Amino acid sequence: MSEAIGGKGATELALPPLRPGKQQRRLDVIAIVATFGGFLFGYDTGVINGALTPMQKDLGFGSVGEGFVTATLLVGAAIGAIVGGRLIDGWGRKKTIQLNAFIFLVGTFGCVFAPNLDVLLVARFILGLAVGAASQAVPIYLSEMAPQERRGSLGGRNELAIVIGQMLAFIINAIIGATFHGDNVWRYMLVVCAIPAFALFFGMLRMPESPRWLMSKGREDDALAVMMEVRTEDRARAEMAEVRRLAEEEAESKTGGWSDLGTPWIRRLVIVGACLGIAQQFSGVNALMYYGTQLLKDAGFSDSAAPIANIANGVTAVIGGALCLFWAVDKFSRKGLILFGVIATTISQGLITLAAFTIPDGNTFKAWLILFLCDMMLFFIQLTLNVPVWVCLSEMFPLRIRGFATGLCIFVLWSADCILVFSFPIVVGAWGIKMMFLILFVIGLAIIWFVRNFLPNTSGRSLEVLEEHFAAGDFLINDRATPAVGHGH
Structure with missing residues (x-):
């Protein structure tokens, strides 16, 4: 059966069902190798959590330098x-993913051997280039390799790899901090990142290119060959027919760059995607991941207990991410999960603010309560927010500008993250965690309104059919009726 979708009278055709076999196993291997990029992303952003204190002592900088690092x-x-x-x-x-792995190595060794703060900042900037590129290249690669029935779970594996990388960074930091002594201990924490960077570079040598990218470059035979690595023949040919038809339409309309922002429906998607990136960062997830140890010290934990207690943040994030990936992301709509996530996160921020304002400092109960509330906040972020946001950003845009448009949105996302994490230690140092979380709570209320009224749902339909809906100006069709995933339309 087929289902009319509007627009230019296009229809979404039924696809042959997915069948288990060697193609699905090959797809799983591709996902494992590619998500080493997410693991690197996570370790590089999480390792600073425990490395900052010895780094400050070794290189001699204060809270402003902490924000800069x-x-x-x-x-x-x-x-x-x-x-x-x-x-x-x-x-x-x-x-691009292979290049990212090389840049990760350059930045890692630059940090490890940095003799002063200036060199360290340059090396951290180089690492950031790799993190930013990887944060979109890996999700896009996975979403384009995945069948629509598994797009959420496969694309979301990158986010799970990120939180696993952050959790392992917390654990390794605690072990190294307890085992080694001296101001140079932070260098040992950072050098561990070189191992997955080598694994990503050499692993990607044996992985195929995205069939949708190959098709966009006119390499139809290569695209079909790759698709048949990860699909049965009947399914591969059916999917490629849909990709071919849409690629031809896009070639006629000359899409592909800044000029596309003059197209109203594309401009709307980019603005919504950029706002979604801001919303994801002002959930406060990275404030906890970067400064969790310092935050727990401020809440009342001792210098020796805070790094150990901080491991709970990493474990909670992994549990929430795994539940999202293997249960929630393809069971519920993307928009529904994100809306629930921002509501739950905002409530958690409000409770942390309330606890920080009402319970006196020095109270052991306050320290443990704030740890519990931070864990609850991270659990909801990972269960319902982070994976769906990254998957949604990889699904929203037309094929020929998917990388460009996603790059713009992730630029805004990282810019928002930069503002948040630079200001976090300064605000906490001046007014305590109560003021920081009060600010996040107020912003969270605005985010709830935005998600409810402007975010389209991207689950339940192929990337090509989503594009046709959006081009026809129908951004909320899946809010009215989301088709069941995996049953053909």
């Missing part, structure tokens, strides 16, 4: 998202 990576990430967006459209998804 953390935020410099995010400035690089914002620029890397823009540059990476052009690279993955022009050079390919696979080659």
Whole structure:
């Protein structure tokens, strides 16, 4: 059966069902290798959590320097998202991921051997370039390799890899901090990142390019060959027919760059995507991931207990991410999950603010309550917010500008993250965690309104059919009726 979708009278055709076999196993291997990019993203952003204190003592900088060390990576990430967006459209998804692995290595060794703060900031900026490019290249690569029935769970594996990387960074920091002594201990924490960078670079040598990117470059035979690696033949040919038809339409309309922002429906998607990136960052997730140890010290934990207690944040994030990936992301609509996530996160921020304002400092109960509330906040972020946001950003845009448009949105996302994490230690140092979380709570109320009224739902339909809905000006069709995933339409 087929289902009319509006627009130019196009229809979404039924696809042959997915069948287990070697193609699905090959797809799983591709996902595992590619998500080493997410793991690197997570370790590089999480390792600073425990490394900052010995780094400050070794290189001699204060709270402003602390903000610069953390935020410099995010400035690089914002620029890397823009540059990476052009690279993955022009050079390919696979080659861009391999380049990211090399840049991760350069930045890692630059940090490890940095003799002073200036060199460290340059190396952190280089790491940020890789983080920014990887933050879009890997999700786009996975979403374009995945069948629509598995797009959420496969695309979301990158976010799970990120939080696993952050959790392992917390654990390794605690182990190294307890085992080694001296101001140089932070260098040992950072050098561990080189291992997954090598694994990503050499692993991607044996992985295929995205079939949708190959098709956009006119390499139809190569695209079909890749698709048949990860689909049965009947399914591969059916999907490629849909991709071919849409690629031909896009070639006629000459899409592909800044000029496309003059098209109202594309401009709307980019603005919504950029706002979604801001919303994801002002959930406060990275404030906890970068400054969790310092925040727990402020809440009342001792210098020795805070790094150990901070491991709970990493474990909670992994549990929430795993539940989202293997249960929630393809069971519920993207928009529904994100809306629930911002509501739950905002409530958690309000409770942390209330606890910080009402319970006296020095109270042990206050320290443990704030740890519990931070864990609850992270759990809801990972269960219902982070994975759906990154998957949604990889699904929203037309094929020929997917990298470009996603790069713009992730540039805004990293810019918002930079503002948040630079200001976090300064605000907390001046007014305490109560004021920081009060600010996040107020912003959270505005985010709830935005998601409810402007975010389209991207789950339940192929990337090509989503594009046709949006081009026809129908942004909320899946709010009215989301088709069941995996049953053909």
